[in-house]
Amino acid sequence: MPVLDTHLVLAVVGIALLGGLIGLDRTAAGQFMVSEPIVAGPLTGWLLGDPIAGIIIGVILELVWVLDMPIGAFVPADATISAVSATAIAALGSTGSAPLPVIGFSILLTAAMVPATMWADGLIRHWNSRLADAVATGAGPDTGRALARAHLSGLPVFFLKSFVLYLVFLPLGLAAVAVFYHLPEHVHRAMSLFVKFLPLVGVALVVHKLSMKTVDLFLLSGFVIAAMAGLVFHAPALIIVLLSAAGGWAGALYRERRS
Amino acid sequence: MQSIGFAYAIEPVLRRLYTDPAEYESRLRLHMEYFNTQPYLASYILGAVIRMEEDRAMGRNAEGDVSALKAALMAPLGALGDSFFWGALKPLAAVVAVALLMTGYWWAPLVFLVFYNVWHIGLRAGMLFWGYQSGGDAVALMTRHSLMKTAKRFKLITLTVLGGILGMVPVWRLEFQPMVAWSLLLTALFWLAITTALVAVVRRGGSPIQLMLGLAAFCLALAYAGVIE
Numbered sequence: 001m002p003v004l005d006t007h008l009v010l011a012v013v014g015i016a017l018l019g020g021l022i023g024l025d026r027t028a029a030g031q032f033m034v035s036e037p038i039v040a041g042p043l044t045g046w047l048l049g050d051p052i053a054g055i056i057i058g059v060i061l062e063l064v065w066v067l068d069m070p071i072g073a074f075v076p077a078d079a080t081i082s083a084v085s086a087t088a089i090a091a092l093g094s095t096g097s098a099p100l101p102v103i104g105f106s107i108l109l110t111a112a113m114v115p116a117t118m119w120a121d122g123l124i125r126h127w128n129s130r131l132a133d134a135v136a137t138g139a140g141p142d143t144g145r146a147l148a149r150a151h152l153s154g155l156p157v158f159f160l161k162s163f164v165l166y167l168v169f170l171p172l173g174l175a176a177v178a179v180f181y182h183l184p185e186h187v188h189r190a191m192s193l194f195v196k197f198l199p200l201v202g203v204a205l206v207v208h209k210l211s212m213k214t215v216d217l218f219l220l221s222g223f224v225i226a227a228m229a230g231l232v233f234h235a236p237a238l239i240i241v242l243l244s245a246a247g248g249w250a251g252a253l254y255r256e257r258r259s
Numbered sequence: 260m261q262s263i264g265f266a267y268a269i270e271p272v273l274r275r276l277y278t279d280p281a282e283y284e285s286r287l288r289l290h291m292e293y294f295n296t297q298p299y300l301a302s303y304i305l306g307a308v309i310r311m312e313e314d315r316a317m318g319r320n321a322e323g324d325v326s327a328l329k330a331a332l333m334a335p336l337g338a339l340g341d342s343f344f345w346g347a348l349k350p351l352a353a354v355v356a357v358a359l360l361m362t363g364y365w366w367a368p369l370v371f372l373v374f375y376n377v378w379h380i381g382l383r384a385g386m387l388f389w390g391y392q393s394g395g396d397a398v399a400l401m402t403r404h405s406l407m408k409t410a411k412r413f414k415l416i417t418l419t420v421l422g423g424i425l426g427m428v429p430v431w432r433l434e435f436q437p438m439v440a441w442s443l444l445l446t447a448l449f450w451l452a453i454t455t456a457l458v459a460v461v462r463r464g465g466s467p468i469q470l471m472l473g474l475a476a477f478c479l480a481l482a483y484a485g486v487i488e
Binding site for chain 1: 262263264266267270274283284287288291298299341345346349350352353354355356357358359360361362363364365367368371372375376379408411412414415416417418419420421422423424425426427429430432434435436437438443444447450451453454455457458459460461462467468470471472474475478479481482483487
């Protein structure tokens with residue numbers, strides 16, 4: 001377990017800078033989905049020398065938050081901050097590759113971060129709407145220039161929001177992980193099991209949003225295709241995924257023709 | 260919400276079209292009114308509004324009401340874009356990438372980015388020109404591209420790939436594999452049963468955070484009960 005040293009402080013600040021930049025992709029610029037946990041998690045893990053932690057955290061948080069959509073005035077959870085923070089806390093809080101219980105505990109910590117990120121996003125949106133009103137009602141010689149200033153000011157503001165949150169979350173998370181190492185073995189076992197179950201929670205959340213049925217026919221079809229291809233024909237995973245997708249496509253066309 | 264962004268995007272066009280500073284100013288202020296839609300499909304509205312502004316500046320359509328056009332388009336395109344991009348394309352790209360990443364393909368995030376952005380950038384750029392050419396005929400847009408039908412297909416494929424993920428338990432990375440010493444088929448069936456039970460739990464209500472906290476408490480209870488070693 002590392003102690004607070006210059007290397008750790010630099011790593012925290014570096015991740016805060018990187019996370020702030022990646023976070024711009026969420027709403028302020030581009031929206032190319034680089035900020036999604038499945039990209040941001042592995043990227044952070046790879047940069048910190050622990051890609052496996054990034055992959056596990058990225059996969060789980062992607063499934064959990066992928067359908068938390070920014071519709072209307074709803075402010076979704078900032079899954080980018082969750083993924084980058086959890087990966088950084090797991091990687092920096094461990095010597096070598098992060099063990100599974102620490103990864104599980106880091107993911108659990110994001111449950112506390114999410115409300116704070118939503119609150120911060122709400123504040124930014126409120127500021128954004130006031131800024132729009134100020135530009136629209138303000139009298140000036142060059143409205144175009146004032147508009148450009150107001151529009152581009154969104155970039156540093158969104159960056160600062162993420163940067164500050166990382167500077168708060170990462171040290172607190174690292175302190176929590178240091179305490180976690182001293183907790184009883186039962187807690188560590190529980191966190192290992194937590195990681196194993198979390199992808200299923202993610203799958204359940206997506207199924208719930210996409211289907212009206214608890215036992216969905218398309219889900220079962222995909223299961224049967226994959227189980228047969230994998231267990232009977234020993235097909236590689238890539239082929240199994242393609243077969244599942246092709247089966248879904250054929251099923252969708254069949255349903256369209258029937259209806 | 261997106262009024263400043265819309266005005267910023269159309270400002271160079273207005274500057275070129277209206278040489279009279281007072282008229283330029285009044286047209287620019289007009290575009291700072293309330294505007295909110297799905298950000299990618301905003302380019303369709305932008306194209307249609309540019310066409311209307313051009314016609315107005317050339318004296319071809321002096322009565323053209325850009326506010327009415329924006330108001331008429333932003334809600335239906337918002338619903339269409341939310342359903343297609345956030346509700347169908349992103350989950351499909353993500354679930355395919357998750358399936359690949361869980362089975363050891365490290366390049367899965369690149370698949371996610373390429374698959375998503377081919378649609379995203381293609382439609383975002385195309386919509387600007389289609390909006391300009393059609394003058395904002397949303398019915399023609401929906402007839403031509405049938406995004407709703409594609410969204411439905413994507414959602415069904417996503418569900419099938421999710422089932423595929425559960426059926427692939429034996430080839431998951433070790434970190435994800437369940438800690439049981441059963442046959443491969445039984446393990447996969449057990450994981451499918453747990454997922455179905457979790458769907459039933461989710462249907463009763465509760466946020467993802469509550470689910471995560473509940474699951475952590477459940478795992479702690481199992482550990483202290485001595486069920487897991």
